[in-house]
Amino acid sequence: MKYNKVNERIIRRLKKIVGERNVTTDPEKLEIYSHDEEGHPRVEVMPEVVVFPETTQQVSKIMKLANEELIPVTPRGAGTGLSGGAVPLYRGIVLSLEKMNRILELDEKNLTITVEPGVVTGEIQKFANRHGLLYAGDPCSGDSSFIGGNVAENAGGNKVIKYGPTGSHVLGLEVVLPNGEVTFFGGKRVKDVTGYNFVQLMIGSEGTLGIVTKIVLRLLPLPKYVVDLLVPFKTMKEAIDFVPIIVREGKIVPTSIEFMDRPSLLLTEQFLNAKLPYDDAEAQLIIELEGNNKSAVEDDYERIGNLCFEHGALEVFVADNRNTRERIWRIRKSIAEAVNALYPANCLEDVVVPTSNIPELMREVDEISRKHNVKAISYGHAGDGNVHVTFLKDEKDSEEVWIKKLKAALEDLYSITKNLGGTISGEHGIGLKRRDYVELVLDKAQIELIKSVKRAFDPNLILNPGKIVRFE
Ligand SMILES: Cc1cc2nc3c(=O)[nH]c(=O)nc-3n(C[C@H](O)[C@H](O)[C@H](O)COP(=O)(O)OP(=O)(O)OC[C@H]3O[C@@H](n4cnc5c(N)ncnc54)[C@H](O)[C@@H]3O)c2cc1C
Structure with missing residues (x-):
């Protein structure tokens, strides 16, 4: 693919669109935007310029300019991605959404929250909680990743078994298309069969079809009681074999069923200088249960606890207060970071x-x-x-x-x-990391459809080129 370089004229035009302070070509700053958190292969490509738009109109003007001038644009959230998705493979412009970080509206009547893409996911969770509501998206990177990045990757995380991945919570999206046109897919409505489902097409499209500039998310009532069970098993086989039994025999869909093997746990304990009981067990499960009725939640965890013992658990630790729950989750959520450090x-x-x-x-x-x-x-x-x-x-x-x-x-x-x-x-997405393996799992017809959809949205292939499938 042949693209044009970002020259002085383009820089001047970008500055005119977003203001001088929102454009950088400083090499030290560009380096930060040359990679994401993916470690293998660690691909680093310096963008020619990074822009920090503050409004949808600015994003639209940048895209219009880039499309006319054939300059590649890579959208970027917090850069916590694990597939090289935010790497500007063909250099050009990195379009950072970090300054579009406002919570715009809480609609308690419709149980929705409307946010800009640069809001940190954990901030949405906390904001909803303060209003007695739940935003159920919960990636382990929630304290740093942005909601726009979660939408682009259809981030999963810890509560997918009960609530689904990010896409299950998205009702509407404002999107700037690669030619700069602004459109709104979906809305606050829960149902919609008017035309193709563009909301779900955008979700998980890894920044290749459009730039998400506004997101309408569905909220739920915040459950009153939450309990985590930490369950060590002597063998990995017993722990993993037990997972389907929880739902089948326990007759309950927990909020989370997470697992960690012994080496993951030991590494993370070392990294955090923290400890969990029974860390010599081969595997640990974390089972989270929640509800509004305390005795019903207690009944559930007793039933699940008994099942655990029947199927070889060494112990069942009940964490029913915030401190102990946080101790457990801190370990689980820090594994990736611990592995990277050690x-x-x-x-x-x-x-x-x-x-x-x-x-x-x-x-x-x-x-x-x-x-x-x-x-x-x-x-x-x-x-x-x-x-x-x-x-x-x-x-x-x-x-x-x-x-x-x-x-x-x-x-x-x-x-x-x-x-x-x-x-x-x-x-985590295909991005760059798994692009050359996609043909192992998708057939030719699907690859061709992906290419056709991409061309329909982005005929000049300027938006996040080189990701998901190869065009060359
Ligand atoms: C320690 C750690 C733990 C993690 N845990 C989880 C986990 O539990 N579950 C999980 O799913 N992921 C997890 N991740 C991966 C990562 O956090 C997610 O993929 C997250 O959704 C990326 O968000 P981001 O804002 O950092 O996006 P970035 O990394 O900046 O970008 C990711 C992709 O989204 C595109 N993009 C970003 N913003 C937009 C936008 N507004 N419009 C269009 N495209 C956009 C980019 O072009 C890129 O392709 C983890 C990562 C780390 C480092």
């Missing part, structure tokens, strides 16, 4: 299978690890089948050996996942 050369995966196939997937991961002699740890969202298998570089391995082993291990992981009815990304 094993800078690692590859965090995001495979997802039908939940009943998680036990088989975990057995296969052990086999892959042995076969290729590469260390693998696993944790993730057991309740929805999404496992973050993470390969770690052995310090004895040279870079060359590690890359070779990793490639072989990844190919095995992806093809086994596919055979188990799964796919290669449950929530």
